[in-house]
Amino acid sequence: MMTRFAIMRFSALFGLLLLLGSCAEEKSKEETASKFEVPVxxxxxxxxxxxxxxxxxxxxxxxxxxxxxxxxxxxxxxxxxxxxxxxxxxxxxxxxxxxxxxxxxxxxxxxxxxxxxxxxxxxxxxxxxxxxxxxxxxxxxxxxxxxxxxxxxxxxxxxxxxxxxxxxxxxxxxxxxxxxxxxxxxxxxxxxxxxxxxxxxxxxxxxxxxxxxxxxxxxxxxxxxxxxxxxxxxxxxxxxxxxxxGSIPAATLPPTPDISEPRQEEEKYFVKNDSLANKPALALAYHMPERNTPEYYAMGLLDQILIQGDNSLLVQKLENEKGFTSDVAGGINYLGSMFNYKGPMLWMYDFTFDDAESKEAILNAIDEVMTGLKGQIDQKMLDQAVVKIRSQLYDDIGGTFGLGRADLLCSFALFDDNPARINTLEAEFKKIDVETVQRTIDTFLRASNRTVLEVNPLLAANEKTQ
The missing domain is CATH 3.30.830.10 (Metalloenzyme, LuxS/M16 peptidase-like)
Structure with missing residues (x-):
């Protein structure tokens, strides 16, 4: 017969075993989730x-x-x-x-x-x-x-x-x-x-x-x-x-053209007159690193840090702190994602702003973010960027009945002869360390690699003169 003390000890031990079992079960679920793979x-x-x-x-x-x-x-x-x-x-x-x-x-x-x-x-x-x-x-x-x-x-x-x-x-x-x-x-x-x-x-x-x-x-x-x-x-x-x-005949394919881009050594600035626009706008673009390099994945993380989401640095600066605009948007590859292209690509973002705002003040605010970026990057920031990009990746893979999955599989088959790359993307981002990101900033987010395009809103100018 158990004493009261022994019963209490047994109950405590049984509770602990239940807790440990529950924790083990949760850990197993987490491991299973983290090991999720797209069948290919x-x-x-x-x-x-x-x-x-x-x-x-x-x-x-x-x-x-x-x-x-x-x-x-x-x-x-x-x-x-x-x-x-x-x-x-x-x-x-x-x-x-x-x-x-x-x-x-x-x-x-x-x-x-x-x-x-x-x-x-x-x-x-x-x-x-x-x-x-x-x-x-x-x-x-x-x-x-x-x-x-x-x-x-x-x-x-x-x-x-x-x-x-x-x-x-x-x-x-x-x-x-x-x-x-x-x-x-x-x-x-x-x-x-x-x-x-x-x-x-x-x-x-x-x-x-x-x-x-x-x-x-x-x-x-x-x-x-x-x-x-x-x-x-x-x-x-x-x-x-x-x-x-199977019976459709193959064709003789022409030689692949040279689509490489020379290294940009000076900042470019252009103005486009738009007779239908009622607000000025700016777009800023940087040439991307070559696909599948460590710097390429680093730019994916920098994209998350700089412009994706309300906590991104340029959104914080231009929208929340300065109030210059409310529509900062952009990314890698405006016609898709950072994964479904092959040749040279631009990392780009754009926004409209009011006539009353100084274009110089806006560009100065952007430069504040860009020049201070390297000193802000730490492992915690990179970990948060990985979480954001993983969330987006899983949304893409599962969204629209799996259309995002089909897109990645075809893209990786065409460009890399390896559709199984779909299951290695998160691991590639996790490999990127602070040093790689800092090197990427120095090499690709330099001012001399930047092109700025300004929209001059002629409609707004015409309305003012009437």
Whole structure:
């Protein structure tokens, strides 16, 4: 028989065991969470098509994403805007689907779809109920092997794209600012510095022969990657992809153009007059380190420290302390993320401000942050930046039914031949120490690596004179 004291000791011991068990269980959960990995099945068909499959059973949906290794950068020199024009052409019909029938097929099967042109790729995707996966694979293969290239379709889409340029850029306040403008000012190499949306004369000059040659050259399986993400049977999906894509012939790809940028040695300053803008605006850009280097990951952390979130240094200075603006925004790669590009890139941010504010005072405040940055960086600050970037990364991977996951998988397959990189990103950021960040500041956040673009609001000036 236990004494009261022994019972108390036993109860205390039992409680301690329960507590330790609970702690161990929580630790196990944390370890499991920290070890979360995106499942990646990666292989290449005989015709060169890169295939990435990633199972996710959280919802009965699937994503088919096809990425072609052709973007704004390496379109023909005398055909600016051609990569974007061709994105539109891909919805005009194929061997077995007439004009706009691809869109109708997706929507009538409960799905959504879109496409876009980026710096280094053009992509197309469908999010559909998973039981319609085979249908979508067939449809994507159908337009990969046989696009409907007619003069009627070309003329129609030339008009659509020209109207898009007029609506989104030419007749829009701050049109093209800064995503379209800044690369043209900050870069020297034509491939990085031309008008990506396209000059209207170049769009008009595109011929049917140009379109056919572009399709045959760049829309081949050996210049593409397909990712299928979602509630899928991996082996069945492999079989379907082989059936529908395996017989499409490869193409002879042209040499890759030199898209490198020279080192910038002097600060650049430009003013863009905008007849529709009612407030001045500033954009500031710095050339990025080369992808996948320690400095590249360091810039990802510096991006978080400087402009991402309310606690970032430039937001604190320009919005909260000085009250110059309320809309500081930016990042690495305005047409995507810091992960889905290949060539030279800019780290950039922009904001509008009131006429009453002194542009010199604003730039002085920015310089205060930048010149004092190196002395502020410590390990705690880097740890906080890692938490922020990890949160954003997980949001991207899980968001929109996994579309962010499909994007990273295709990007890493095209650019690195290694979609499993998706599971190493957090570890790469954690490797970055204070010394690496300080070296990155000295090398890339120097004033001589900066380009400043000012919007001069002519509408505001005209209103004052009336």
């Amino acid at each position: 099945t990666y292989y290449t068909l005989d015709n060169g098509l890169k295939v990435i499959l990633s199972e996710d059973t959280t919802s009965p949906t699937a994503i088919v994403a096809v990425y072609y290794n052709i973007g704004f950068r390496n379109e023909p020199r005398d055909r600016t805007g051609f990569a974007h024009l061709f994105e539109h052409m891909m919805f005009q019909g194929s061997d077995n689907l007439g004009k706009m029938e691809f869109i109708k097929l997706v929507q009538e099967n409960g799905g959504i779809l879109n496409g876009s042109t980026r710096f280094d790729f053009t992509n197309y995707f469908e999010i559909i109920p998973s039981h319609k996966l085979e249908t979508m694979l067939w449809a994507e293969a159908d337009r990969m092997k046989g696009l409907s290239i007619t003069q009627e379709n070309l003329t129609n889409q030339q008009g659509v794209v020209k109207n898009e340029v007029k609506v989104n850029v030419l007749n829009q306040p701050y049109g093209g600012f800064p995503w379209l403008d800044m690369p043209q000012y900050a870069n020297e190499n034509w491939y990085n510095a031309h008008n990506f949306y396209g000059d209207l004369e170049d769009l008009d000059a595109a011929s049917l022969e140009d379109v056919a040659s572009f399709f045959d050259t760049f829309y081949a399986p050996n210049n593409a990657a397909i990712s299928v993400v979602g509630d899928i049977d991996v082996e069945q999906t492999k079989a379907w992809i082989e059936t529908y894509f």
